[in-house]
Amino acid sequence: MTKEEFTKMKQELEAEYLAIFKKTVAMHEVFLCRVAAHPVLRKDLNFHVFLEYNQDLSVRGKNKKEKLEDFFKNVVKSADGVLVGGVKDVDDFFEHEKTFLLEYHNRVKDASAKCDRMIRSHKSASDDINRIASSLYTLGTQDSTDLCKFFLKVSELFEKTRKIEARVAADEDLKLADLLKYYLRESQAAKDLLYRRSRALVDYENANKALDKARAKNRDVLQAETSQQLSCHKFEKISESAKQELIDFKTRRVSAFRKNLVELAELELKHAKGNLQLLQSCVGILKGNT
Amino acid sequence: MSDRARDPPPERTDFEELEDADDLFPEPAATEESGPASLTAEDISTNSNGPKQDSQFDEDPEDLFAEATEEVSLDSPERDVLLSDGPSPAITPITPPTSVITPCLGHDDMFTHSSFDEIEEEEGGDLFDMHIAVSDPEKVGDGMNAYMAYKVTTKTPMSMFKRGEFSVKRRFSDFLGLHSKLASKYLHIGYIVPPAPEKSIVGMTKVKVGKEDQSSNEFVEKRRSALERYLMRTVKHPVLRKDPDVMQFLESSDLPRAVNTQALSSAGLLRMVNKAADAVNKMTIKMNESDAWFEEKQQHFENLDVQLRKLHASVESLVCHRKELSVNTAQFAKSAAMLGNSEDHTALSRALSQLAEVEEKIDQLHQDQANADFYLFSELLGDYVRLITAVKGVFDHRMKTWQKWQDSQMLLQKKREAEAKLQFTNKPDKLQQAKDEIKELDAKVQQGERDFEQISKTIRKEVSRFEKERVKDFKTIIIKYLESLVQTQQQMIKYWEAFLPEARAIS
Numbered sequence: 144m145t146k147e148e149f150t151k152m153k154q155e156l157e158a159e160y161l162a163i164f165k166k167t168v169a170m171h172e173v174f175l176c177r178v179a180a181h182p183v184l185r186k187d188l189n190f191h192v193f194l195e196y197n198q199d200l201s202v203r204g205k206n207k208k209e210k211l212e213d214f215f216k217n218v219v220k221s222a223d224g225v226l227v228g229g230v231k232d233v234d235d236f237f238e239h240e241k242t243f244l245l246e247y248h249n250r251v252k253d254a255s256a257k258c259d260r261m262i263r264s265h266k267s268a269s270d271d272i273n274r275i276a277s278s279l280y281t282l283g284t285q286d287s288t289d290l291c292k293f294f295l296k297v298s299e300l301f302e303k304t305r306k307i308e309a310r311v312a313a314d315e316d317l318k319l320a321d322l323l324k325y326y327l328r329e330s331q332a333a334k335d336l337l338y339r340r341s342r343a344l345v346d347y348e349n350a351n352k353a354l355d356k357a358r359a360k361n362r363d364v365l366q367a368e369t370s371q372q373l374s375c376h377k378f379e380k381i382s383e384s385a386k387q388e389l390i391d392f393k394t395r396r397v398s399a400f401r402k403n404l405v406e407l408a409e410l411e412l413k414h415a416k417g418n419l420q421l422l423q424s425c426v427g428i429l430k431g432n433t
Numbered sequence: 434m435s436d437r438a439r440d441p442p443p444e445r446t447d448f449e450e451l452e453d454a455d456d457l458f459p460e461p462a463a464t465e466e467s468g469p470a471s472l473t474a475e476d477i478s479t480n481s482n483g484p485k486q487d488s489q490f491d492e493d494p495e496d497l498f499a500e501a502t503e504e505v506s507l508d509s510p511e512r513d514v515l516l517s518d519g520p521s522p523a524i525t526p527i528t529p530p531t532s533v534i535t536p537c538l539g540h541d542d543m544f545t546h547s548s549f550d551e552i553e554e555e556e557g558g559d560l561f562d563m564h565i566a567v568s569d570p571e572k573v574g575d576g577m578n579a580y581m582a583y584k585v586t587t588k589t590p591m592s593m594f595k596r597g598e599f600s601v602k603r604r605f606s607d608f609l610g611l612h613s614k615l616a617s618k619y620l621h622i623g624y625i626v627p628p629a630p631e632k633s634i635v636g637m638t639k640v641k642v643g644k645e646d647q648s649s650n651e652f653v654e655k656r657r658s659a660l661e662r663y664l665m666r667t668v669k670h671p672v673l674r675k676d677p678d679v680m681q682f683l684e685s686s687d688l689p690r691a692v693n694t695q696a697l698s699s700a701g702l703l704r705m706v707n708k709a710a711d712a713v714n715k716m717t718i719k720m721n722e723s724d725a726w727f728e729e730k731q732q733h734f735e736n737l738d739v740q741l742r743k744l745h746a747s748v749e750s751l752v753c754h755r756k757e758l759s760v761n762t763a764q765f766a767k768s769a770a771m772l773g774n775s776e777d778h779t780a781l782s783r784a785l786s787q788l789a790e791v792e793e794k795i796d797q798l799h800q801d802q803a804n805a806d807f808y809l810f811s812e813l814l815g816d817y818v819r820l821i822t823a824v825k826g827v828f829d830h831r832m833k834t835w836q837k838w839q840d841s842q843m844l845l846q847k848k849r850e851a852e853a854k855l856q857f858t859n860k861p862d863k864l865q866q867a868k869d870e871i872k873e874l875d876a877k878v879q880q881g882e883r884d885f886e887q888i889s890k891t892i893r894k895e896v897s898r899f900e901k902e903r904v905k906d907f908k909t910i911i912i913k914y915l916e917s918l919v920q921t922q923q924q925m926i927k928y929w930e931a932f933l934p935e936a937r938a939i940s
Contacts, residue, residue, distance in 0.1 A: 243777060250772045257765040264758035271751035278744040285736055289904050297911060304918075397781050401939040404784060408933040412926060419922040426915045429908070 162313040166321060173325065227341040234382070240389050241337055248330040255323035262316050269308035276301035293429065300425040304418055311414045318407035326396060333392055340385050343378040350374040563589040563668050565683070567661040570653045572640065579641045580604045583657060585664065587683045593675070594684060601686055608660055614678045621830045623891035625899055626673065627666040628819040630659035658808060662816060669902070720832050724889065730896055731828055738821045745814035752807045759799035766792035780939045787935040791928050798924055805917040813910045817903065824899065831888050838881030845874040
């Protein structure tokens with residue numbers, strides 16, 4: 144590989160690394176801000192340690208056994224979810240949220256997948272432009288006619304526009320695709336919350352039935368009463384916090400979308416204007432020379 | 434991200450100004466000369482690529498084309514009158530009917546550049562103002578005997594044609610027949626005959642079967658555009674355009690059907706055998722090149738061939754990916770619209786639907802850009818790859834001519850030796866026979882030498898003309914292509930600027 148090709152490849156790799164780094168940093172920032180903004184979670188000791196401990200945290204990753212446990216838990220959860228999901232909720236708010244979240248989650252998933260595909264095509268198109276630029280450069284150096292300067296200029300132009308196109312794709316990835324992915328997982332988390340609440344509701348209703356049965360048989364009434372009270376308490380607590388959480392979810396969602404969509408539009412504009420300027424100046428020079 | 438680039442207001446107003454007036458380069462339009470008449474027609478045809486409904490880069494599709502067609506019909510008879518008065522003046526009288534042209538050409542700035550080139554050429558004495566358009570592909574017949582008939586319209590002020598403007602119906606095999614006639618007449622004396630578009634059995638079968646879908650429409654459009662470029666290249670050649678076959682092709686309403694161009698005919702088989710024989714011969718001929726110019730040029734064309742093929746492959750890949758990008762953007766737009774529907778916060782829902790609309794428009798932009806990529810850049814490269822093959826063929830013919838000359842020279846030498854030997858024997862009649870043969874062969878050798886020099890001279894002229902054309906072609910088309918990129922970016926800016934306030938309005 145020639146020296147120029149090597150430096151070019153190095154630059155490309157650096158740009159890609161930078162883009163991925165930006166993405167990861169942004170996602171981590173969003174996560175930490177979210178935790179900090181939550182009234183309960185922000186007081187968690189683990190969180191404080193994470194933020195303040197100035198030496199290596201040495202977090203152990205999940206080993207095989209734990210991963211297997213997780214997998215089984217998931218299977219059980221989804222099966223349970225289906226059972227529990229059939230129960231109709233008395234509370235309108237939660238019923239509405241359930242249907243809304245289900246639909247929303249599916250659509251976000253679809254949008255996220257399509258967005259990823261779109262960005263991938265964008266990246267491959269910009270790779271092609273890169274190859275075109277280097278072919279033009281070779282043509283320019285080889286040609287003996289007037290065209291050589293012409294080709295070299297156009298090759299230079301394509302190099303620059305390709306960088307901008309790659310940045311456009313990266314920014315779209317950062318602002319749009321990541322936003323959608325995040326809300327995909329958030330909506331999944333919200334669905335999980337609703338599931339836990341439905342679970343608590345079912346437990347509560349079961350406890351009620353058990354209490355009634357116990358009262359009818361006049362056996363273990365006290366035990367049934369305590370368990371019923373416990374599950375009632377649990378259910379009410381979870382309902383309350385769930386309501387608050389879901390409302391917060393909506394506000395957060397709206398503001399996150401707003402922020403990202405505005406930034407996306409601004410970045411697209413910036414890049415398109417930059418691109419336009421490059422193209423226009425090049426066209427001007429080429430027209431002037433001929 | 435503190436990456437908020439807010440452009441300073443003055444820059445913004447500049448763009449707004451430009452967009453409002455829609456008149457990007459006012460100066461060149463004012464200096465418009467009579468050149469553009471034929472060129473605008475040419476560019477209509479080049480611009481009516483792809484989906485005919487979409488005017489790629491203009492906000493008023495009908496407007497652009499309607500005005501342009503009006504221009505053409507208004508101007509060319511005018512010019513015909515002006516030019517057919519004098520036999521063939523080296524410099525055409527340039528009386529600019531600017532009043533007709535300037536208003537509409539405000540947005541036709543792609544055309545201004547090529548018109549300057551045309552004027553230059555006319556002033557240089559190469560009177561070229563013929564213009565050919567291939568249009569209206571029509572399916573004739575049914576089933577496997579069906580074919581597409583294209584209307585070939587010629588506009589020319591040249592006096593050797595009976596009328597200034599005429600059109601005929603031709604089918605693809607007619608074009609191939611024309612090319613094979615020209616090739617047999619001119620290739621072996623060193624003229625670079627432009628190659629005809631390639632046959633495509635798959636494409637034609639689809640059309641014959643009658644599938645009225647997107648891919649067969651694209652195939653027909655691709656072919657129509659290729660045929661037009663082929664004819665324009667052929668008539669640009671000063672010798673070829675005066676050829677009677679070419680004139681007959683353009684003028685006469687009935688053309689004998691070129692059956693020899695069919696792939697599965699006896700002529701087709703003969704062609705294949707000849708090609709194989711040629712390839713073998715090329716390997717065996719060892720020419721000692723006395724002229725460094727030819728060696729250098731051959732090397733140059735070899736390199737050019739390799740590079741152009743590589744570039745062509747990259748551009749084709751770009752076209753493919755851009756089309757893919759357009760499809761994916763359309764899908765994303767639909768998905769975003771659905772997401773907006775299910776979103777219950779009204780402002781966000783509206784913003785998401787707006788995003789979906791923007792993406793849909795951008796998808797159309799990508800589609801148009803992919804078409805421009807293809808019809809301007811990729812087809813140019815494909816044409817030149819084929820042209821260079823024709824150029825290499827011409828160099829090969831020169832080698833063959835040299836070989837013939839050398840062969841007859843060697844034969845002459847042998848005959849001379851034989852004659853010398855016969856001198857010592859007493860066979861007067863055989864001697865006379867030998868002397869006659871020698872005289873004949875001598876004449877042949879002289880002719881061979883003349884042929885060789887002639888072909889060398891012709892090739893030199895042709896190559897320099899070819900190089901000039903190449904430089905001009907590439908410059909014009911690449912500038913057009915870059916301008917298409919400019920247009921795309923400007924549209925993008927418009928769309929995103931419209932979206933931004935919507936996004937900000939989410940509360």
